[in-house]
Amino acid sequence: MIVKPPKFVQRILKSFIWRHNEDNNNIWLTFDDGPDSKVTPFILQILKNQQIKATFFLVGEQINKYPEILDMILNDGHIIANHSYSHKNGWFTNSKSYVNDVEKCQVFMPENNLFRPPYGKITPIQTRTLEKKYKIVLWDVLSYDFSEKIKPEKIKENIMKNTTKGSIIVLHNNHKSYNNLKLILHQTIKELKQKGFNFSTTW
Ligand SMILES: [Zn+2]
Incomplete structure (x- = not known):
C-alpha cells in the first residue's frame, strides 16, 4: 500500500502538483468523484460543522446527474x-478523446484550471497537452478510503502519519468510501486541527 508517493517519483514527474511548499501549517483536503446525492451532503455537513473548506474534484457526468x-x-x-x-483511465484512452473529456468538464469550472487525472493515470503525451492549460494536481497522501478491505482506523492512521505542512490529501466522494468516511472523517479532521493544521483552498 503506497500512501505517500516516493520523493524521487515526485521529482521526476515535475509537471504535477503533488504537494505545496509551505512554511505555514496549511494542508489541502480534496474529495474526488462527486457530486453524489448521498455522500456529498454528508461530507458537506461535516465540513460545515468543523468550519473548514475543501476542494472537490468533480466528474462532469455526475454534475449533470446532480x-x-x-x-x-x-x-x-x-x-x-x-x-x-x-x-x-488515461492509460487506456487515446489522447485526443482523453483531452476532449477533460475539456468537456471544464465548462463547469470557470473559476480555475485545476485538473486531477482519474486514478492518477495519465500518459506523457496527455500530460504535455494538458499542462499548457491546466495545473495537474495529484496528491501527497492517499488515504485508501475507497478500500473496503482495510480497517477504517487504518485509513485515519494513513492520514495522520503522512500529513505534513503542504500536504494534499485525497478522499473520495463515492459509495465505496461512504462507510469508511462515516466512521472516520469527523474524527480525522478534528485530530488534524489538534495538530495545528489549517485547511486551505488556495491553489
Ligand atoms: Zn476519481
Missing part, C-alpha cells in the same frame, strides 16, 4: 475543480 448538489458545494464556499467528464 446539478443541485453542485450548487450545495458552491453555496458552502468550497472550491470545485476538474476530474474529467466521464472518469476515463
